[in-house]
Amino acid sequence: xxxxxxxxxxxxxxxxxxxxxxxxxxxxxxxxxxxxxxxxxxxxxxxxxxxxxxxxxxxxxxxxxxxxxxxxxxxxxxxxxxxxxxxxxxxxxxxxxxxxxxxxx
Numbered sequence: 433x434x435x436x437x438x439x440x441x442x443x444x445x446x447x448x449x450x451x452x453x454x455x456x457x458x459x460x461x462x463x464x465x466x467x468x469x470x471x472x473x474x475x476x477x478x479x480x481x482x483x484x485x486x487x488x489x490x491x492x493x494x495x496x497x498x499x500x501x502x503x504x505x506x507x508x509x510x511x512x513x514x515x516x517x518x519x520x521x522x523x524x525x526x527x528x529x530x531x532x533x534x535x536x537x
Contacts, residue, residue, distance in 0.1 A: 475529035479518040
C-alpha cells in the first residue's frame, strides 16, 4: 500500500497527475469537505460560472464566497473573468474525480 491506498490506485493517480500525485495528495488531505465538493465540481470541466457551481452544490452566495476566497488564496482556483472560476493545477480535476470516487468506496 502507498499513502494508505491500493498500489493499483496509486499507480493510476501517478499516471493521471504526470508525477504530481504526492503533491496533489498533500493538497487534497489539507482540504475541508466543502472545499473538496467545490473542487469536485471541476472534475468534468476546468472552468465554470460561479452561479452554476453554487446551484449544483446548493450553496448560498455568502457561504460559497467564504470557500471561494479560501481556494483563490491557496492558488487552487483562479478568477480571470468576472463570474467564473477555473482550476489552476494541471490535471487536478481528474485527480479530484478519482479521489472523490475512492473516498466514497
